[in-house]
Amino acid sequence: MSYSVKQMPRGDLLGSLEQIVMLAVMRLGADAYGMTVRREIEERTGREISIGAVYATLERLEAKGYVSSFTGEPTAERGGRAKRHFEIEAAGHRALNASQNALKNMSEGLSRRWKRA
Amino acid sequence: MSLSTLAVSQWILARLMPPAQAEALIGDLLEELRLQAGSHVSVAGWYWRQLASSVPVLLWASMRRGAWLVSVVTAVASYIAAVLIVLVLQSALWPMTTSSFAHDVIMLLSFVAAVAACGYVAASIRLGAARLLAFLVFATTCAMLANSTGRAPLWYEGSLLVLGPLATIAGAALSGRLRRVRL
Numbered sequence: 001m002s003y004s005v006k007q008m009p010r011g012d013l014l015g016s017l018e019q020i021v022m023l024a025v026m027r028l029g030a031d032a033y034g035m036t037v038r039r040e041i042e043e044r045t046g047r048e049i050s051i052g053a054v055y056a057t058l059e060r061l062e063a064k065g066y067v068s069s070f071t072g073e074p075t076a077e078r079g080g081r082a083k084r085h086f087e088i089e090a091a092g093h094r095a096l097n098a099s100q101n102a103l104k105n106m107s108e109g110l111s112r113r114w115k116r117a
Numbered sequence: 118m119s120l121s122t123l124a125v126s127q128w129i130l131a132r133l134m135p136p137a138q139a140e141a142l143i144g145d146l147l148e149e150l151r152l153q154a155g156s157h158v159s160v161a162g163w164y165w166r167q168l169a170s171s172v173p174v175l176l177w178a179s180m181r182r183g184a185w186l187v188s189v190v191t192a193v194a195s196y197i198a199a200v201l202i203v204l205v206l207q208s209a210l211w212p213m214t215t216s217s218f219a220h221d222v223i224m225l226l227s228f229v230a231a232v233a234a235c236g237y238v239a240a241s242i243r244l245g246a247a248r249l250l251a252f253l254v255f256a257t258t259c260a261m262l263a264n265s266t267g268r269a270p271l272w273y274e275g276s277l278l279v280l281g282p283l284a285t286i287a288g289a290a291l292s293g294r295l296r297r298v299r300l
Contacts, residue, residue, distance in 0.1 A: 034145035051149075052171025055134070055142050056178040071137065074144075077151055081144030084137070 014066075014099040020045065021057045022096050025067060025086050033072070033083040034058075058086055066092030123147075126168050132245070133175040142171075184245070191246035195239040196253045202231035221273045228277065229284040236288030241296070247289035254281040 014022065024040040025032040038054045041047065061067045072083035088096075130146075131139040146167065153160050179185045206227035214220045232254050240247035258281050262274050 034142060035149045038145075039149070050167055050170035050174060051142060051145055052167075052174040055138060055171075056174045059138070059178060071141070075148075077148050078144035079147045081140050081147070083144065084141035 012095050012098045013102055014095055017053070017057050018061060018066075019096065019099055021054060022061065022066065022088060022092060025058075025088055026096075030085070030087075032086045037086070061092065062086075064091075064095075065089060066095050126164070129168070129172065130175070133172065133179045184243075188243050188245040188249055191239050191242045192249035192253055195235040195246065195250050196257075198238075199231040199235040199250075199254075202234065203227050206231065221270065225273060225276055225280070229280050232281055233284040233288035236285035237292045238288075239285075240289035240292035244289065244293065247285060247292070251282040251285040251289075254285050 020041055021037060024037045024044070028036050028040055034051055034054055037058070038049055038051050041049050041054070058067060058069070062069060066089060067086050068089055069084050069086050072085050074080045074082045127143050130143055133139070134142065146164070150160060150164060153163050176185070207224060210223045210227065211220075214223055232250075236247050236250055239250045255278070258277050262278065265274075
């Protein structure tokens with residue numbers, strides 16, 4: 001039996017929270033900013049997450065070049081503070097693809113074992 | 118929720134993040150606070166849970182960014198420098214003193230001058246370092262006075278405790294003002 005291994009650059013695989021945050025940003029599109037990302041994650045995963053954790057993850061992703069941000073207009077309901085919108089960059093799409101593929105490849109053929117457990 | 122509670126929590130968050138990010142995060146919290154007010158959830162409970170779970174994560178992120186570490190190292194180095202300056206000044210001025218009162222005054226003045234100078238230097242490197250230095254000066258002065266044998270007069274001990282941190286903050290404020298003038 002032979003394996004064909006395609007080497008992925010080190011550091012390309014995202015952590016689980018990074019993947020969840022990026023998927024939330026992707027889902028929200030133009031409306032992706034701290035509060036909406038946090039609420040989207042809570043609604044879809046049922047997992048309570050702090051706004052600090054969302055920002056820390058987005059900062060990490062931005063430093064890696066996977067997302068970018070821009071400042072919106074200040075609004076009254078935010079006490080005159082501006083929103084910080086996020087969007088996914090091409091490198092982010094690639095990293096998300098690589099991570100999702102890695103997970104898919106790892107779990108391939110294991111569904112029966114899961115069901116037994 | 119009271120305005121002072123909000124102000125304190127926002128002050129804490131602003132210390133842990135770059136200004137633009139902190140503004141956005143605080144705005145997000147305020148926006149969601151308004152939304153939560155319309156639901157059955159306890160607004161204050163939700164807000165404090167968010168804050169309590171955010172602070173450790175943001176503190177860690179701030180340490181990774183290096184800002185926190187640089188501030189701590191700068192503050193500790195400035196404190197050590199202040200102690201050395203005080204020792205040098207005191208040993209130079211010691212022979213000139215004749216009474217214990219004059220000795221106390223010289224001790225106090227050299228201490229105030231040293232911490233003010235070090236507050237100035239610390240603030241020119243990082244403003245947070247000067248604030249931390251002021252806290253260090255206050256805490257170590259408290260510890261020293263608590264462990265002293267009690268021979269120093271009350272005015273001297275009180276002046277050390279009050280003037281030390283104030284001089285540090287004054288030095289930092291002077292540094293900030295000069296920087297603004299240069300800009």
